[in-house]
Amino acid sequence: xxxxxxxARERREARMQSMLEELYPWLRSITGVGLRRTLARLxxxxxxLEMRSVPTGTMVYDWRIPREWRLHEAYVNGxxxxxxxxxxxxxxxVVNYSVPVHRSMSLQELRPHLHSLPDRPGWIPYRTSYYTxxxxxxxxxxxxxxxxxxxxxxxxxxxxxxxSLDYGELFVPGETDxxxxxxxxxxxxxxxxxxxxxxxxxxxxxxxxxxxxxxxFGYRFLFAPGTIGAVAFLSRNRxxxxxxxxxxxxxxxGGPGVLHYKRTRDGAVVDRIMxxxxxxxxxxxxxxxxxxxxxERQFNSPGLRLPVGRLSRLPHGQxxxxxxxxxxxxxxxxxAIEGAVRALEAFVxxxxxxxxxxxxxxxxxxxxxxxxxxxxxxxxxxxxAVAWVLNLADxxxxxxxxxxxxxxxxxxxxxxxxxxxxxxxxxxxxGDPAGATDGERT
Numbered sequence: 001x002x003x004x005x006x007x008a009r010e011r012r013e014a015r016m017q018s019m020l021e022e023l024y025p026w027l028r029s030i031t032g033v034g035l036r037r038t039l040a041r042l043x044x045x046x047x048x049l050e051m052r053s054v055p056t057g058t059m060v061y062d063w064r065i066p067r068e069w070r071l072h073e074a075y076v077n078g079x080x081x082x083x084x085x086x087x088x089x090x091x092x093x094v095v096n097y098s099v100p101v102h103r104s105m106s107l108q109e110l111r112p113h114l115h116s117l118p119d120r121p122g123w124i125p126y127r128t129s130y131y132t133x134x135x136x137x138x139x140x141x142x143x144x145x146x147x148x149x150x151x152x153x154x155x156x157x158x159x160x161x162x163x164s165l166d167y168g169e170l171f172v173p174g175e176t177d178x179x180x181x182x183x184x185x186x187x188x189x190x191x192x193x194x195x196x197x198x199x200x201x202x203x204x205x206x207x208x209x210x211x212x213x214x215x216x217f218g219y220r221f222l223f224a225p226g227t228i229g230a231v232a233f234l235s236r237n238r239x240x241x242x243x244x245x246x247x248x249x250x251x252x253x254g255g256p257g258v259l260h261y262k263r264t265r266d267g268a269v270v271d272r273i274m275x276x277x278x279x280x281x282x283x284x285x286x287x288x289x290x291x292x293x294x295x296e297r298q299f300n301s302p303g304l305r306l307p308v309g310r311l312s313r314l315p316h317g318q319x320x321x322x323x324x325x326x327x328x329x330x331x332x333x334x335x336a337i338e339g340a341v342r343a344l345e346a347f348v349x350x351x352x353x354x355x356x357x358x359x360x361x362x363x364x365x366x367x368x369x370x371x372x373x374x375x376x377x378x379x380x381x382x383x384x385a386v387a388w389v390l391n392l393a394d395x396x397x398x399x400x401x402x403x404x405x406x407x408x409x410x411x412x413x414x415x416x417x418x419x420x421x422x423x424x425x426x427x428x429x430x431g432d433p434a435g436a437t438d439g440e441r442t
Contacts, residue, residue, distance in 0.1 A: 009338060012204060013334040013337075015204075016201075016204060016334045017334040019045070020197075020254075020329060020332065020334070021329060022041070023199075024328070024329055025091070026091075027071065027087070027091045027189045028188060028195075029128075029130075029189070030066070030130055030165065030187045030226070030228055030229070031066065031069055031164070031225070032069050032070055032163075034189065035166055035186065035225060036166050038186055039167070039168040042168055042186075042223055043168065045203050046203060046206050048170055048172075049168050049169070049221075050168065050169050050170070051166055051167070052166065052167050052169055052232075052233075052236075053164040053166050054164055054165045054232045054236070055162075055163075055164050056068060056164060057162070060228070061231055061234070061235045063227075063228055063231050063232075066130060066131060066228070068162070069096075069097045069159075069160060070158060070163075071087070071094065071157070071158045072159075073087065073088070073156075073157045074087040074093065074098065074137070074156045074158070076153065076155075077155075078148075078150065078152060079149075079152065080150075084147070090124055090325060091189035092124045092125070092126050093137055094136075094137055094156065095113075095128065095129050095134065095136035095137065097128055097129045098129060098134065098136060099133050099134065099156070099158065099160065100135075100158050100159070101154050101155065102155050103153075104152065104153055104154070105151070105152055106151060107152060110152050110154065113135060113154075114137055114138075114139060114144055115137070115138045115139075116139055116141035116143075116144045118141050120324060120326070121141040122141075123140060123324040123325050123326045124138050125324055125325075126188070126323040135156055165225065167186075167223060167224035167225065167229045167232065167233060168221075168223035168224070169220065169222055169223075170221040171220050171221075172206070172209050172210050172215065172218065172219040173215070173218045174215035174217040174219070175215065175216050176216055177218070177243050178245045179218045179240070179243045179245065180217045180220070180245065180246045180247060181220050181244050181246075181247035182206075182219070182220070182248055183221075183223075183224065183247070183249045183250070183295055183299075183308070184199045184201070184222070184223055184249070184250050185198070185199075185224060185226040185251065185295060186224065186225060186229075187226050187229070188226075190325070190328070191323065191327045192254060192329050192331055192332045193252050193254045193255040193313075193327050193332050194251065194252050194322060194323065196254070196332075197253045197254030197255070197332055197336075197337050198249075198250040198312075201253050201344065202223070202250055202344075204341045205341055205344045205345065206219075206221050212348075212352075215352065216352050217246075217352065219348075220244075224295075226294065226295060227295065227298065229295075230299070231298055234298060234299070234304065241306065245307065246270040246273070246307055247299060247306060247307060248270070248274075248311050248344070249295050249308060249309070250311050250340070250344070251294050251310070251311075251312050252312040252313055252314065252315070253312060253313055253336065253337055253339075254313070254332030254336050254337045255313050255314055255319065255327075255332055255333075256314065256319075256336070257313040257319075258283045258284050258285060258313065259281070259284045259312070259313055259339070259340060259343055260284065260287055260312050260313060260314070261278055261284065261285070261286055261287065261309055261310070261311055262287040262288075262289065262290075262309055262311075262312075262315075263287065263288055264296075264300060264307050264308060264309050265291075266300075266307070268307030268309075269307065269398055269400055269401065270309050271309060272401070273347060273351065274309060274347060276410070277346045277350060278343060281339075281346070293315075294310060294316065296310040311340065311343065311344070354399050354400055355429075356397070356428070356429040357426040357427065357428055357429055358393055358394065358395050358426065358429045359390050359393040359394065359425065360424065360426065361425060362394070366390070371423055373419070380415055381415045381419040381420075382408070382412050384406070384408065385406070385408050385412040385416035386419065386420065388402055388405070388406040389413060389417055389426070390426075392405060392406075393426055395429040399413050399417065
C-alpha cells in the first residue's frame with residue numbers, strides 16, 4: 001500500500017471514530033426527536049439524503065405506524081431520596097418506549113419492572129416495549145442486589161403523541177434503472193456495534209459510490225429504524241423494489257471477529273459475489289439463510305423475495321456484549337469498520353463489472369474458423385472459457401455464475417466475453433439478470 005493510500009485510510013478511520021463518538025450518546029428509538037436528529041446529522045455528511053416521514057396510524061403492509069415516543073426524563077429515587085437510576089447517566093437505563101409513570105411504590109412493586117443480567121452483573125441490558133404499553137428500568141445486577149426495602153419514587157416523563165416514523169434515503173443514480181440496496185438500522189441508543197458501526201460504514205461507502213466516475217447501477221442507501229422502518233420503506237416503494245438486483249443489510253461490523261455473510265433466501269447472485277469478495281480478503285464465514293435476524297428477514301419475506309444478504313462480524317446474539325451497555329465505544333474499532341467498508345467497496349466493484357450476455361448464434365456452436373478465431377486470434381482467451389461463456393450466454397447467467405459453474409477464474413470468463421463480443425458473437429443483455437426479483441409477489 002502506498003503512503004498516500006495509508007494516509008487516506010487513516011483519515012477515514014479518524015472520521016469514522018469521530019462520528020461514532022458523536023452519535024453514541026444520543027437517545028434514539030424507532031420514532032422521535034433522537035431519530036430525526038441522527039438522520040439530520042447523516043444528511044450533513046451525505047448531501048442528497050432525504051428524510052421520509054410516515055404518519056402515526058398509517059398501515060404499512062400488516063403493521064401500523066405507532067405513536068411517536070418522546071422521553072423527557074426517567075429516574076428512580078431510593079428510600080433515602082438518593083437518585084439510584086437516571087436515564088441521563090445511560091440511555092439504556094429506561095426501557096425504550098416506556099409509558100408515563102409517576103408513583104411511589106415498595107421495592108416489591110418495583111422489582112417486576114427492573115431488568116438486569118445475573119450472568120453479567122456489571123452490565124446494563126437493553127430492553128424495549130415498542131408495541132405493548134409497558135414501562136421499566138434496566139440496571140446492573142450488582143446494583144439491583146443492593147436495593148433495600150422501602151418506598152421508591154419512580155418517574156418516567158414520556159409522551160405518546162400522533163407524530164411520524166422517519167427514515168433516511170439516499171439515491172445515487174446510475175446509467176440503468178437497476179438498483180443496489182444497502183440498509184442499516186438507526187434506532188438503537190448507545191449501542192456502538194449493533195447500530196452505529198453499520199450506519200457509519202454505509203456513510204463511508206456512499207461517499208465512495210458517489211465519487212465513481214461511472215455507475216451502471218443506481219445505489220439506494222436506507223437508514224431506517226429496525227423492522228418497522230424497512231416494512232414502511234417496502235410498502236411505500238413497490239415500484240422501486242422491483243428494480244433491486246442486489247442488496248446488503250450492514251450491521252455489527254465494528255466489533256471483534258471475522259466478517260460473516262448471511263445468504264439470501266433464494267440463493268441470489270449477491271451470495272456468490274460476497275463469497276468471492278470475502279474469500280479474497282481472508283478469513284471469513286458464510287452463513288445459511290434463516291428467517292430471523294435483522295432487516296434481511298423483511299427483504300427476504302416470501303411475498304417480496306428480494307436478493308438481499310447481510311454483512312456483519314460476530315452475528316447478533318452470539319457475543320456477550322450484544323444488547324448491553326458493554327457494546328460501548330471501547331468494544332468497537334474503527335479499523336474493523338474500515339475492513340467492512342473495503343469489503344463493501346470490493347462488492348460494488350464486482351457488481352459494476354458483472355453482467356449478462358446473449359449468444360447470438362445459440363443453435364449449435366459457432367464456426368470459429370471462418371471468423372479466424374483460432375490459436376492466437378483468441379487474444380489470450382482460454383478455449384475452455386470461450387466454450388463455457390457461449391453455452392451460458394442465455395441472459396440468465398451472469399459472469400459470476402459462469403465462473404462458478406465452470407470452475408474457471410472470473411478473469412478467464414471476462415477475457416472470453418471480450419473476445420466474443422469483439423467478434424460479434426455476443427450481445428449485452430439488459431433484461432432481468434439472474435437473481436433479480438419480480439418485486440412484490442401476488
